[in-house]
Amino acid sequence: xxxxxxxxxxxxxxxxxxxxxxxxxxxxxxxxxxxxxxxxxxxxxxxxxxxxxxxxxxxxxxxxxxxxxxxxxxxxxxxxxxxxxxxxxxxxxxxxxxxxxxxxxxxxxxxxxxxxxxxxxxxxxxxxxxxxxxxxxxxxxxxxxxxxxxxxxxxxxxxxxxxxxxxxxxxxxxxxxxxxxxxxxxxxx
Amino acid sequence: xxxxxxxxxxxxxxxxxxxxxxxxxxxxxxxxxxxxxxxxxxxxxxxxxxxxxxxxxxxxxxxxxxxxxxxxxxxxxxxxxxxxxxxxxxxxxxxxxxxxxxxxxxxxxxxxxxxxxxxxxxxxxxxxxxxxxxxxxxxxxxxxxxxxxxxxxxxxxxxxxxxxxxxxxxxxxxxxxxxxxxxxxxxxx
Numbered sequence: 001x002x003x004x005x006x007x008x009x010x011x012x013x014x015x016x017x018x019x020x021x022x023x024x025x026x027x028x029x030x031x032x033x034x035x036x037x038x039x040x041x042x043x044x045x046x047x048x049x050x051x052x053x054x055x056x057x058x059x060x061x062x063x064x065x066x067x068x069x070x071x072x073x074x075x076x077x078x079x080x081x082x083x084x085x086x087x088x089x090x091x092x093x094x095x096x097x098x099x100x101x102x103x104x105x106x107x108x109x110x111x112x113x114x115x116x117x118x119x120x121x122x123x124x125x126x127x128x129x130x131x132x133x134x135x136x137x138x139x140x141x142x143x144x145x146x147x148x149x150x151x152x153x154x155x156x157x158x159x160x161x162x163x164x165x166x167x168x169x170x171x172x173x174x175x176x177x178x179x180x181x182x183x184x185x186x187x188x189x
Numbered sequence: 190x191x192x193x194x195x196x197x198x199x200x201x202x203x204x205x206x207x208x209x210x211x212x213x214x215x216x217x218x219x220x221x222x223x224x225x226x227x228x229x230x231x232x233x234x235x236x237x238x239x240x241x242x243x244x245x246x247x248x249x250x251x252x253x254x255x256x257x258x259x260x261x262x263x264x265x266x267x268x269x270x271x272x273x274x275x276x277x278x279x280x281x282x283x284x285x286x287x288x289x290x291x292x293x294x295x296x297x298x299x300x301x302x303x304x305x306x307x308x309x310x311x312x313x314x315x316x317x318x319x320x321x322x323x324x325x326x327x328x329x330x331x332x333x334x335x336x337x338x339x340x341x342x343x344x345x346x347x348x349x350x351x352x353x354x355x356x357x358x359x360x361x362x363x364x365x366x367x368x369x370x371x372x373x374x375x376x377x378x
Contacts (some may be wrong), residue, residue, distance in 0.1 A: 037304065040307060040308075042308060043304040043305060043307075043308045043310075045265065047236060047237065048236065048237040048238065048239040048240065048261075049237065049240070049242075050237040051237065051238070051240050051242075051255065051258070053238075053240075063259065064259070064260060065257065065258075065259065066240065066255065066257070066258040066259065066260070067256065067257070068254065068255070068256070069240070069254075069255040069258055070252065070253070070254065070255065071253055071255070072237075076234065080269065081276070081308075082276035082305065082308050082309065082310045083308065084308065084309050085275055085276060085308070085309030085310055085311075085377075086274055086275070086276065087270070087271035087274060087275065087276040087277075088276075115226065115232040116232060116271065118229060118232075119229075119231060119232045119270075119271050119272065119273065119274065120271065120273050120274030121232075121271045121274055122274075188274075
């Protein structure tokens with residue numbers, strides 16, 4: 001199966017083996033977000049996949065069927081929501097490389113990240129390096145700094161070590177990234 | 190054409206006559222949001238329409254075609270974004286009735302609105318009463334109060350007069366709802 005680069009399709013994960021759950025970044029994030037909702041800590045959710053609809057059929061009065069549609073290049077990020085009234089937004093990616101390929105983040109997504117940064121929101125990337133078994137939160141400030149000061153096509157692992165925040169894997173929540181948001185908010189004050 | 194209740198389809202507006210633009214709430218909001226972005230006031234955008242994908246074909250390597258999909262009942266709202274770091278979220282509806290039918294807001298959307306309210310976000314409805322040529326912003330606090338204290342199937346116009354905030358139509362931006370958000374933030378302090 002070939003999907004357009006960087007476009008995630010929900011049905012892909014339908015048959016995820018639950019034993020492997022710990023290895024799948026998206027599942028870990030979804031579980032963490034559910035934990036935050038259940039414990040009234042934060043409300044962060046996944047956005048729908050953007051689709052361009054071309055043809056719709058109406059076989060019955062009650063149910064329209066889309067017969068032709070295409071995946072659109074995402075112009076925003078995967079997740080957004082709020083924590084203590086603050087706007088939160090992020091994109092989550094896994095990589096098997098030893099650096100983070102910037103092809104993972106589309107031009108319109110960079111624009112989106114900039115807009116959030118400029119309007120005082122909390123925005124970041126969550127990047128899982130499978131090779132190093134490490135997950136980092138990279139704040140938009142550092143991400144935007146990197147891309148505006150480099151012509152490189154990927155962000156080296158060392159940049160994450162130096163500027164990123166390690167997200168530990170735990171039992172509950174799986175990935176407690178809110179802890180790091182607390183730090184970012186402290187700096188913003 | 191019959192769409193499932195409350196589900197908006199973007200392609201519907203493809204042939205909107207531009208002369209009528211002032212009459213279309215969605216166009217007015219989109220123009221206002223663009224004004225806010227261009228003037229670096231706020232960043233508020235429309236979410237993709239949620240779709241359930243059943244069948245995808247791969248006629249070529251580069252382009253996947255969705256051959257069967259359905260419109261999902263929306264579980265969130267139309268618009269979200271941020272203003273001065275604050276999370277903003279709203280649903281926009283027009284009605285030809287003399288009251289606002291609650292069938293316009295799905296059960297999952299009510300849950301979404303509650304979650305935002307409880308996590309300190311700014312959330313509201315924008316309701317245009319075509320009969321009265323008036324547009325109101327109704328804060329989530331007042332909306333949630335109404336539905337928890339009433340078994341009525343619609344919110345009377347008088348409730349909007351008493352608890353809502355009138356959004357004036359202007360040239361730029363078309364609907365300056367940020368002005369009202371300033372008031373809501375003042376009360377929240």
